[in-house]
Amino acid sequence: MRRYGSIRGAGVSALTTTALMLIVVLPFVLFGGKSLSSTAVIFLINVTLVIALQTFVGNSGILSFGHVAFMGVGAYVTAWLTIPPELKSNQLPELPAFLAEARWGFFPSLLAAAFVSALFAAIVGIILVRMTVNAMVMATLALLLVMYSVWLNWSTLTRGSSGVFGIPRETTPVLAIAVAVVFIFVARLFKTTRIGLQLRASREDELSSAALGINVRRVRYIGWVFSAALMGAAGSLWSFNIIAFDPGQFSFAMTFALLAMLILGGKESVLGAVVGAAVVGLVTESFSRIEQGVSVFGIELPRITGTVQFVIALLIIIALIWRPDGIVGRREIEDFIPPLAAWLRRSQGQSEDSASQKLTQSPEEADQGSSSDFILQGTGMAKSFHGVKAVAGIDIEVKRGEILGLIGPNGSGKSTLLNLISGLTNLDSGQVLLAGRDVTGQPSHIVAQQGLARTFQNIRIFPHLLVVENVFAPPRTTAESGHLSLKQLGLLDLRFTEANTLSYGMQRRLEIARAMGTQPSVVLLDEPAAGMNHSESDILLSDIRSLAVHHGCGVIIIDHDLRLIMRLCDRIQVLEAGKTIAVGTPTEVSSDPVVLAAYLGDVPIEINEPPQGEISLAAKEN
């Protein structure tokens, strides 16, 4: 799998998180006696449950109320497989024979629980991922309730509300630690894999991740099933500790407790899951002792029951107002230990540098021979919004290495045209050919996967991902192309910065770098220089020129700065009221009387200043 080379970093991060967890847990296990040791085991089990939840909720940004259903699947599968047959025949006499006889061990049951849970999630997920994000949250709630009523009523398998008992208790502290450590590693690595990264990108900006080729439904589906598998295994572990349970345990109280741990700790971080489980565990433990009545400084406090849930709820509300992103926020453990972070970055930087040295020349440059063909051809493209013809039959074409400027007054259909080409808006009629292939009517991620990349008028980077993660999220980006793109846009030194902390101009450059990293055959730039001053936009546009030449891709650029458009573009297409009113070289267009009348008022524009200056400079760099 192509990746951006920080799997090792993720491993080190997981290792450090594990170390932290062990520092907390080991004193309890070693010196705490039986009661404290079992508290530690409960904590570790909570860690696995919360991490399983985090894998989906944290990475996808979609709240799930339904994961406890998978915990239930894991627990019941474990019950069917491990309760001794003589006990099982009493409780569940109608169980199918192969289950009635089963007497599995710890690890096989854990894996079976994970498998069944994943299978179930795979079926549910087919419906789920089609929905909009908010509807999906509600659907997970429905899932929880459907499964709760199934547990309650399908007594052949579950013995209804009386529950099942007799699961052998196999959770020693060592075993619980082992499973929790595996979970930390798996979750931390998943976050770093390409799928995990794409899932996080979809959390940040669903639309622009699709426009860069990420199949959002697919990555959500994978995240959902994977997370359910972990949840099933965690539920199995949980049942090995609790040994008897009933459907009531897979309802709202559990959902609330797990979500509280996750959100209090910081839902986007694996470390957060561990910290959240610890904090909520501590509060629960101390308050349940208060509930049993304690004396503080000799004063006997009255027994209060049912305070735990209330206190946790209050804590959550306060925490959300005080720290909406949770205690650790989005940070992983290395972000708290600067030397570790620096070391990880250095070593990652080295591996990237060695990777990029393999790159001698851009692969696209080789087939410059076919550059006379149009790489993008749109014919008769039309789109109306509620009767307004935003685009009314436009033809557009661009060659490899060519820069086409798209100008026209506000509302003339420029941005709509780009949206139609990139598949973000559906065409009413017309056709789009990309590198000879018909991409008409394809969703934007498919169009992007065929080699189209774009930027947006209002910047749509992935704000809470690192610069390097922004660039490497799209599926077409390779280690080499991404690195090169960062370098060409001057972002190499900033690559470990969070994207939303970049300056405005740098964010625009990042968006271009993210598009160019996908090695596009056509790139659409929607006002890339908007909001920049003259010198900034001069540099940017000369960079665009050299990128177009270097990658041999076609560029369509919208900008309002005519001075720049005239100097940069090979050809210019002028739109008005959804129609093309002129196409040609800058000189042709600027002297076209129709253009002058419709677009520029009757004032002729000056392109007297020599356009060669920066362009030839840029060409020399290659």
Add this chain to the structure above:
Amino acid sequence: MLEFMQQLINGFSLGSIYAVLALGLAMVYSTLGILNFAYGELITIVGYTMYFATQAGAPFLLAAGLGITFAAIASLLMQLALFRPLRGASFVTLLFASFALSQALQGVFRQAISPRARGIAVPEIFSTFVTIGDIRIGFLTIATLIIALTSMGILAVFMRYSRSGLQMRAAAIDLTTTRLMGVRANRVILGAFAISGILAGIAGVLWMARTTQVTPTSGFTPILIAFIAVVLGGLGSIPGAVIGGYIFGVLEVFLQAYLPIGLVPFQFAMALIAVSVLLYLRPEGLMGKRIEEKV
């Protein structure tokens, strides 16, 4: 056929409670994008108000009026104490915060009142029947239909013809622009929460008249149904919420009436699965629009 008609009327009656419930939830969602989980607790508050009022000797109608008033006040307090400090937070944060509030309130009811159910005395007339032709219908069924339809009618007139209603509809389309036009956002938002609370109050009275008892978790089923109706109708669509409520009400009554005995316990699950199938076919909900973001 006769039974079918009878069930249909029952379904519509139950559906109108659900529609009012969903409408209250949708009012806040369409203005602020908040799905208020603690909305269900407004129903519980109605229940406890009615319980204490009737215990103190108040007539049923007065108790109901008090219940609606308290629900509206509680709804406003939720906005002021929870959602306003969290303004600008993400959908997930807001949803979870309201989930936490719902849990906290349940804790309060449990501690301050009792974990056990409290019965609410309802007038005897509620259990009588009216015979129209060959169809026998409960008094409460008809009263529910009338009250729900009237309330929704009044709301529709208010939203369409009053200035405040216009401002709320504008805010639902684009809160920022509405503010830029000089409308005071806080007033519109409080208005949405007040209407939401009143609707919860009306639905709560109808609900309590049916169930005749209140527990700390009484709000659970209502909020769930409101969620389902809102998603089914299309998140963000107010007419969708009403239609979703009716569909779910009719679905529930018919499943109860015609499901084989062995499957009756799965009635709720079946209804949810039916809704899921509808959503598979139309992911944006019945009245929801496929949102095309401006880029």
